[in-house]
Amino acid sequence: xxxxxxxxxxxxxxxxxxxxxxxxxxxxxxxxxxxxxxxxxxxxxxxxxxxxxxxxxxxxxxxxxxxxxxxxxxxxxxxxxxxxxxxxxxxxxxxxxxxxxxxxxxxxxxxxxxxxxxxxxxxxxxxxxxxxxxxxxxxxxxxxxxxxxxxxxxxxxxxxxxxxxxxxxxxxxxxxxxxxxxxxxxxxxxxxxxxxxxxxxxxxxxxxxxxxxxxxxxxxxxxxxxxxxxxxxxxxxxxxxxxxxxxxxxxxxxxxxxxxxxxxxxxxxxxxxxxxxxxxxxxxxxxxxxxxxxxxxxxxxxxxxxxxxxxxxxxxxxxxxxxxxxxxxxxxxxxxxxxxxxxxxxxxxxxxxxxxxxxxxxxxxxxxxxxxxxxxxxxxxxxxxxxxxxxxxxxxxxxxxxxxxxxxxxxxxxxxxxxxxxxxxxxxxxxxxxxxxxxxxxxxxxxxxxxxxxxxxxxxxxxxxxxxxxxxxxxxxxxxxxxxxxxxxxxxxxxxx
Amino acid sequence: xxxxxxxxxxxxxxxxxxxxxxxxxxxxxxxxxxxxxxxxxxxxxxxxxxxxxxxxxxxxxxxxxxxxxxxxxxxxxxxxxxxxxxxxxxxxxxxxxxxxxxxxxxxxxxxxxxxxxxxxxxxxxxxxxxxxxxxxxxxxxxxxxxxxxxxxxxxx
Numbered sequence: 041x042x043x044x045x046x047x048x049x050x051x052x053x054x055x056x057x058x059x060x061x062x063x064x065x066x067x068x069x070x071x072x073x074x075x076x077x078x079x080x081x082x083x084x085x086x087x088x089x090x091x092x093x094x095x096x097x098x099x100x101x102x103x104x105x106x107x108x109x110x111x112x113x114x115x116x117x118x119x120x121x122x123x124x125x126x127x128x129x130x131x132x133x134x135x136x137x138x139x140x141x142x143x144x145x146x147x148x149x150x151x152x153x154x155x156x157x158x159x160x161x162x163x164x165x166x167x168x169x170x171x172x173x174x175x176x177x178x179x180x181x182x183x184x185x186x187x188x189x190x191x192x193x194x195x196x197x198x199x200x201x202x203x204x205x206x207x208x209x210x211x212x213x214x215x216x217x218x219x220x221x222x223x224x225x226x227x228x229x230x231x232x233x234x235x236x237x238x239x240x241x242x243x244x245x246x247x248x249x250x251x252x253x254x255x256x257x258x259x260x261x262x263x264x265x266x267x268x269x270x271x272x273x274x275x276x277x278x279x280x281x282x283x284x285x286x287x288x289x290x291x292x293x294x295x296x297x298x299x300x301x302x303x304x305x306x307x308x309x310x311x312x313x314x315x316x317x318x319x320x321x322x323x324x325x326x327x328x329x330x331x332x333x334x335x336x337x338x339x340x341x342x343x344x345x346x347x348x349x350x351x352x353x354x355x356x357x358x359x360x361x362x363x364x365x366x367x368x369x370x371x372x373x374x375x376x377x378x379x380x381x382x383x384x385x386x387x388x389x390x391x392x393x394x395x396x397x398x399x400x401x402x403x404x405x406x407x408x409x410x411x412x413x414x415x416x417x418x419x420x421x422x423x424x425x426x427x428x429x430x431x432x433x434x435x436x437x438x439x440x441x442x443x444x445x446x447x448x449x450x451x452x453x454x455x456x457x458x459x460x461x462x463x464x465x466x467x468x469x470x471x472x473x474x475x476x477x478x479x480x481x482x483x484x485x486x487x488x489x490x491x492x493x494x495x496x497x498x499x500x501x502x503x504x505x506x507x508x509x510x511x512x513x514x515x516x517x518x519x520x521x522x523x524x525x526x527x528x529x530x531x532x533x534x535x536x537x
Numbered sequence: 538x539x540x541x542x543x544x545x546x547x548x549x550x551x552x553x554x555x556x557x558x559x560x561x562x563x564x565x566x567x568x569x570x571x572x573x574x575x576x577x578x579x580x581x582x583x584x585x586x587x588x589x590x591x592x593x594x595x596x597x598x599x600x601x602x603x604x605x606x607x608x609x610x611x612x613x614x615x616x617x618x619x620x621x622x623x624x625x626x627x628x629x630x631x632x633x634x635x636x637x638x639x640x641x642x643x644x645x646x647x648x649x650x651x652x653x654x655x656x657x658x659x660x661x662x663x664x665x666x667x668x669x670x671x672x673x674x675x676x677x678x679x680x681x682x683x684x685x686x687x688x689x690x691x692x693x
Binding site: 205215219225228254262429437438444450460465468471486490494 | 543546569580650654672684
């Protein structure tokens with residue numbers, strides 16, 4: 041084992057491999073900053089080039105590239121309220137209000153540090169935890185996965201909306217929207233009204249851009265603001281303050297990293313869940329939950345730690361089990377196969393030094409990417425003080441290009457506009473936009489797991505022990521504010537003389 | 538009793554839920570029907586509760602107090618006319634891309650918007666060119682993604 045570690049370190053630190061890793065990190069950081077262009081959109085562009093490369097160089101290239109996309113994608117979420125990648129949407133909830141308060145530098149400092157450290161720690165946990173996580177993966181069948189998705193939506197509904205009822209309505213609407221289009225199992229067209237543009241359903245990126253990015257622009261302009269930042273942007277000291285924030289909230293960071301890592305390991309749950317679950321637990325365990333959504337730095341630290349940590353987890357599942365945990369990991373799987381390495385249990389035996397090289401490569405890429413982002417943060421934070429006269433056309437143009445590049449369909453411009461208005465209405469009347477997004481993202485999986493569960497276990501599949509326990513937790517979570525209000529009112533009534 | 542936005546939004550959810558319920562019943566197979574139907578029914582029930590709560594709030598406390606009691610959301614006043622104008626610009630830009638493509642729409646939109654905002658000719662021209670150059674260099678050259686050329690110019 042020690043020999044394998046030695047070989048891995050020696051391989052990674054060969055000058056050519058280091059050079060490739062640095063170049064990949066730079067490109068990955070740039071890709072992450074561009075709104076809506078994630079690894080899923082850009083990794084396929086790289087795959088044709090690695091075909092003839094030596095195995096180590098090819099895999100180090102894609103690992104270095106992908107590892108830092110989530111580090112820099114948080115920046116657009118924080119500065120412009122546009123998710124650089126879909127999972128970084130959770131960072132917007134508190135990152136953007138921090139920018140509005142003139143704390144953009146601090147938010148970036150916290151996000152990058154949390155992200156960087158969150159990407160390094162799981163690498164060292166990865167191999168140690170294999171024996172522990174395998175039984176967990178096996179224990180989660182279709183019924184558990186289906187109810188876990190509902191639990192995730194309820195969690196967000198209860199924590200990010202004006203009320204649990206409104207939050208749950210938003211989450212359910214997200215699920216309903218995900219059902220639009222051709223149903224692959226039966227061939228039935230659902231809710232598409234015969235419109236060809238809706239046959240394949242609504243695309244995620246235009247929906248997310250409209251719901252968060254455009255609606256926020258509409259809101260600020262409607263309010264008569266002239267720039268995103270209401271106060272002057274702080275300098276490097278602000279960025280360093282963010283770095284210190286991560287140390288101050290180190291237990292939150294640690295918890296979020298572990299949660300993100302474990303969720304990343306579970307195949308098929310999706311990267312978006314990790315960031316939202318961590319945001320939810322940060323709010324629930326905070327001494328000041330009322331500050332969340334208004335610019336709490338904990339709301340930035342938690343999702344950013346999870347965002348990078350889940351990648352190490354997903355990578356471990358892909359390499360150790362040969363099961364890609366996400367669409368991006370499916371591309372990784374393709375890349376492994378392209379260069380002649382078959383992921384799976386055999387890889388951890390036959391190609392152990394290579395597996396270790398890649399895991400250490402993720403750690404090194406995160407460190408390099410994090411340092412670059414921290415150095416560039418003060419300059420980047422200035423974007424928030426640009427006048428809306430310039431920012432509005434700039435954001436709109438980049439967003440629309442992003443939508444087109446990601447979907448290759450000009451019809452999706454209308455989707456962005458429609459969800460811009462939907463997002464604005466939801467914001468104005470206290471309906472949880474994150475719950476809608478999560479419902480939409482996980483709707484397809486929820487339906488698949490639910491239908492399989494019904495076929496295998498019957499319509500009462502949710503009465504199995506683990507799903508039932510999850511449903512009880514969900515009911516308690518959603519009814520808690522109402523129960524609390526009822527108890528307080530009863531106490532008040534009986535304590536009066 | 539004048540009903541305000543929060544009531545109408547809840548009513549819209551109720552209408553969506555009921556519409557989803559009725560539509561789901563037409564899907565034929567149970568596999569395609571069961572979840573949309575279940576979710577639509579849940580939305581309808583929750584929305585009905587919310588509508589009832591809104592009505593009760595307004596009935597009990599009067600309009601002003603009901604606005605204050607709105608759960609979550611924003612309680613400030615806004616300039617809806619300004620929103621209409623900005624939405625018009627965004628919609629116009631989207632339509633322009635659809636018809637003329639990115640390479641024409643980007644500079645025209647950026648220039649026209651800045652002139653409408655009473656910026657100088659020089660600033661408007663430089664900004665329009667800069668945005669076009671950025672889009673071309675990053676996407677067409679850097680990422681090798683050909684941008685949409687519009688319906689009139691033969692699409693992509």
